[in-house]
Amino acid sequence: MAGYADAEHDRARRFRDAALPHLDDVFTLARYLMRNAADAEDAVQECYLRALRHFDSYRGPAMKPWLLTILRNVCNAEFARRGRQTVASDDPPESGAEDVPLWQEPQASPEAMLVRQHDSETMRKLVAALPQPFREILVLREINDLSYQDIAQVAGVPVGTVMSRLARARSMLRAAWNVAEGAAS
């Protein structure tokens, strides 16, 4: 009985040491997927619950992408439950998506981007305005700092798809950035 309790404690401790250091990463992805803080917190809590439940069968390869994969599944399942377009959609969004001011041909102005490079709030908003699935690819690369291989695992797509989506995501972001620059000046 004592042995059982010890094993439980040991397992909880191992899970905590392995999984909790990545809480900020998981929460950040949740914020960009769910778009509001309360839903994001619920998703993260559900993610850790599931991760603990499956921790005994976890043998690697890496904890951070494993957690982010679970988190993404939680969010997708929630979107499916709400009957909206799922986060997993492989199709580019309708070009009429109203809150996405994209697809203007970029006027090249890297200098302008550098001038405003510390404007984190602007960047956050522009990233949040990207349509799925480009948003999640960009967040996984630029904020969660995953390799292409890990992004492919989390998003459940081949590495080639990761590369083309990332190129698309950055082109959209660049265009949106230039629009924001134009509006600000």
Place this chain on the structure above:
Amino acid sequence: MNCAECEILIHALLDGELDAGHTRDVEAHVAECAACAERLKAFRAMRDAFAAADLKESAPASLRGRIEAALPAIPERTGTVTPFVRPSRRSFFGGFAAGAALSGALAASLVLTVFRTDPEQTIADEVVSAHIRSLQPGHLMDVETSDQHTVKPWFDGKVDVAPPVIDLTALGFTLLGGRLDYIDGEPVASVVYRRRKHIINLFVAQRLGTNHAFVGARTVQGYNVRHWSAQGLDFWAVSDLDAEELGEFVGKISAALHPSSGS
């Protein structure tokens, strides 16, 4: 190479994901294509902007607390769903059947897993645990200085080796200090470096655990680990840096160790 290919590959170049052959191809194309050169410049600026903006958010303390507090209370796999804490204020995520929620992607990741029980892995686990411990507030350094001539003597008498302390600041790895740590019950020296926001622990000891020299790279709990032996010492580098950059770090340490004998 045409512009369409280049438009995709410049991103892999910027992200350090391109092999040498393709890197040469992209650079050759960029050298003679003004449009792609302009793109490369713009996206490099964007990448720098992301690094400077630091968009990672901190999880609320209340959320961390809810997860931590519930941990030891989780019963062993009983087959019923037991929430971490009492059901949350809304039942958004309450509708899942246990297990059914494991998607294909996650299932695939579980199939890919490898089970290792070799002593090397045991040490690697301990090294990573030590790294994680060191990241807790106030644990990272016993001696805090960027001066290698302060760090090195500090280890005298604390460990049974004289760990090389190499200043790589000029090469992009900032020396932060040193720490005494314990791995496999033995005191070891840790020299602490930083790359951007990423901490690197370089553990130095006499042979840890294994009798034969093993050189390798692996990932434990999301941390990259490199292990090699040189000058009769065992070196373990651990960080959340990506594998390429940690490899770069190891290369620079090795390069500094070898040409001049023991600085």
